[in-house]
Amino acid sequence: MKLRGMPDRQTLRVWQIMVLLVTLAVWRLLSHNDQFAFFFGDPVTVAGRIWSWFLPFAMPPNATFPEGLPGNADIYLHLGVTLLETVLAFVIGTVLGLALGLWFALAPSASAIFDPYIKAANAMPRVILAPIFALWFGLGIWSKVALAVTLVFFVVFFNVFQGVREVSPVVLANARMLGANQRQLLRTVYLPSATSWVFSSLHTSVGLAFVGAVVGEYLGSARGVGYLILQAEGVFDVNTVFAGIVVLTACALVLDGIVGVIERVLMKWQPRMGETEKL
Amino acid sequence: MSATAARALELRDISVTFRSREERDARYTAVASTTLEVGAGEFVSVVGPTGCGKSTLLNVAAGLLEPSSGEVRVFGQPLAGINRRAGYMFQAEALMPWRSARDNVMVGLQYRGVPPAQAREQADAWLARVGLAGFGDRYPHQLSGGMRKRTALAQTLALDPDIILMDEPFSALDIQTRQLMENEVLELWAGGEGRRAAPSPKPQTPSGGGREAPGGQHGRRKAVLFITHDLDEAIAMSDRVIVLSAGPATHPIGEFAIDLPRPRDVAEVRADPRFVALHSEIWAVLREEVLKGYAQQLRVAA
Numbered sequence: 001m002k003l004r005g006m007p008d009r010q011t012l013r014v015w016q017i018m019v020l021l022v023t024l025a026v027w028r029l030l031s032h033n034d035q036f037a038f039f040f041g042d043p044v045t046v047a048g049r050i051w052s053w054f055l056p057f058a059m060p061p062n063a064t065f066p067e068g069l070p071g072n073a074d075i076y077l078h079l080g081v082t083l084l085e086t087v088l089a090f091v092i093g094t095v096l097g098l099a100l101g102l103w104f105a106l107a108p109s110a111s112a113i114f115d116p117y118i119k120a121a122n123a124m125p126r127v128i129l130a131p132i133f134a135l136w137f138g139l140g141i142w143s144k145v146a147l148a149v150t151l152v153f154f155v156v157f158f159n160v161f162q163g164v165r166e167v168s169p170v171v172l173a174n175a176r177m178l179g180a181n182q183r184q185l186l187r188t189v190y191l192p193s194a195t196s197w198v199f200s201s202l203h204t205s206v207g208l209a210f211v212g213a214v215v216g217e218y219l220g221s222a223r224g225v226g227y228l229i230l231q232a233e234g235v236f237d238v239n240t241v242f243a244g245i246v247v248l249t250a251c252a253l254v255l256d257g258i259v260g261v262i263e264r265v266l267m268k269w270q271p272r273m274g275e276t277e278k279l
Numbered sequence: 280m281s282a283t284a285a286r287a288l289e290l291r292d293i294s295v296t297f298r299s300r301e302e303r304d305a306r307y308t309a310v311a312s313t314t315l316e317v318g319a320g321e322f323v324s325v326v327g328p329t330g331c332g333k334s335t336l337l338n339v340a341a342g343l344l345e346p347s348s349g350e351v352r353v354f355g356q357p358l359a360g361i362n363r364r365a366g367y368m369f370q371a372e373a374l375m376p377w378r379s380a381r382d383n384v385m386v387g388l389q390y391r392g393v394p395p396a397q398a399r400e401q402a403d404a405w406l407a408r409v410g411l412a413g414f415g416d417r418y419p420h421q422l423s424g425g426m427r428k429r430t431a432l433a434q435t436l437a438l439d440p441d442i443i444l445m446d447e448p449f450s451a452l453d454i455q456t457r458q459l460m461e462n463e464v465l466e467l468w469a470g471g472e473g474r475r476a477a478p479s480p481k482p483q484t485p486s487g488g489g490r491e492a493p494g495g496q497h498g499r500r501k502a503v504l505f506i507t508h509d510l511d512e513a514i515a516m517s518d519r520v521i522v523l524s525a526g527p528a529t530h531p532i533g534e535f536a537i538d539l540p541r542p543r544d545v546a547e548v549r550a551d552p553r554f555v556a557l558h559s560e561i562w563a564v565l566r567e568e569v570l571k572g573y574a575q576q577l578r579v580a581a
Binding site for chain 1: 341343361362363365366367369371372373374375376377378379386387389390391418419420434438
């Protein structure tokens with residue numbers, strides 16, 4: 001189906017790229033003003049910073065970069081730490097959320113007792129726990145993992161809880177008539193049903209794991225992209241701050257893409273709109 | 280009826296009363312003092328107006344619902360918990376959407392600890408018998424409504440239950456698919472290998488016709504308790520038709536032996552004069568209940 005006045009795919013791409021180029025051009029033009037450049041940086045310097053972070057060879061002095069660019073290739077350690085924290089937090093948070101969500105959904109008395117505390121813990125602005133985690137786990141990766149886990153956990157937990165509650169009663173009755181015991185019901189009915197809900201929340205929870213890791217680093221660390229941003233901010237190096245933001249955004253997009261691929265592979269049983277798309 | 284013949288399923292003086300969760304005193308009696316029996320290898324249909332508690336009765340027979348009073352016996356044994364000798368075909372979609380057709384048929388076998396390779400083989404064989412060979416890898420949403428019902432049928436039959444409970448299994452299908460499915464169910468029930476015999480109205484019946492007390496020669500036949508609101512379907516398929524009253528407090532108000540010869544073709548048997556006679560005889564009883572049920576629904580809606 002095509003909406004009226006909607007450009008086709010290629011034209012759309014062209015327009016999207018135009019928006020980016022125009023934004024960069026305006027940014028570049030405005031940055032000729034020194035005061036503006038102090039607060040908002042300059043896209044060319046930002047690009048140069050990213051070059052130095054990622055590439056191992058230097059750029060000789062030229063018109064754009066009169067002083068040339070060093071090829072440090074020194075971001076990989078920091079990026080690796082941030083991604084490691086993200087993945088750990090994501091895995092731990094998902095497993096915890098899945099386990100506790102299943103348990104609470106299948107044991108109504110437990111969920112009734114803990115209900116107000118779960119609600120309170122979810123309502124609390126959990127980023128504020130970062131100093132406590134730093135105190136408990138030190139400045140290494142685990143205080144960041146802990147912070148990100150608190151963010152991921154609740155998303156997964158509530159989705160699993162909902163997923164188990166919304167298992168079709170007919171499918172459940174059918175499985176029981178086919179002879180499933182409690183354990184088999186859990187494995188073949190509750191878990192797959194809950195997993196589909198977890199997957200629908202996966203994009204959110206990966207994003208939150210990333211946010212938790214970076215915010216944790218920003219609040220106190222010795223490594224990670226959040227640490228780089230914190231350092232740069234300390235010396236008013238706004239270009240490095242922007243470069244860090246660009247790198248983080250790109251990473252988040254890549255993570256989201258990976259999740260999308262995994263989702264498509266594992267959730268192929270779900271009906272999708274557009275499956276009968278015309279060639 | 281030979282009283283000593285093995286009874287597959289007996290419901291004795293069953294009553295089911297639901298209590299409202301909000302108001303403790305609000306009660307609804309769906310089924311009141313109902314007694315019915317299904318002999319081994321017998322095909323019994325229960326017809327009644329919509330909303331009269333037919334499904335409730337079936338859930339009691341399945342062991343999914345405990346009756347408020349009365350007793351369920353399965354092959355003479357009192358039933359406690361799930362009825363292990365019964366298979367259940369539900370009215371609504373009961374396939375697991377996250378499993379392919381083959382995995383859905385396999386799942387019951389896996390619950391019973393059949394090794395995967397063997398379960399897979401049996402599942403494929405059953406899919407072939409219900410006409411779905413080559414569709415094993417499809418997920419339920421990729422199958423049509425009729426194909427999903429066939430998969431559900433294969434899923435139920437793969438466990439080789441002695442009793443099959445069917446709750447308006449074909450009510451969601453269009454009329455042509457429905458008649459095809461009804462004939463196939465009859466063939467599978469009669470122990471045929473699913474051969475699509477040329478529909479001849481009066482072939483020789485080696486199994487001795489459809490008297491209500493089945494002879495010894497079809498010991499492999501399963502007992503069927505078939506719930507429907509479609510009287511044509513009930514007469515065309517069954518050995519015996521039981522008519523329920525309108526709810527609440529539904530109970531049987533009539534029982535009719537269907538002495539049409541087997542094998543039957545559900546489409547052609549409707550033209551049989553005996554079918555027409557039975558239909559008008561049963562309809563005379565059912566009509567009043569249908570009107571009562573309809574009037575009650577209007578009152579609830581008002």
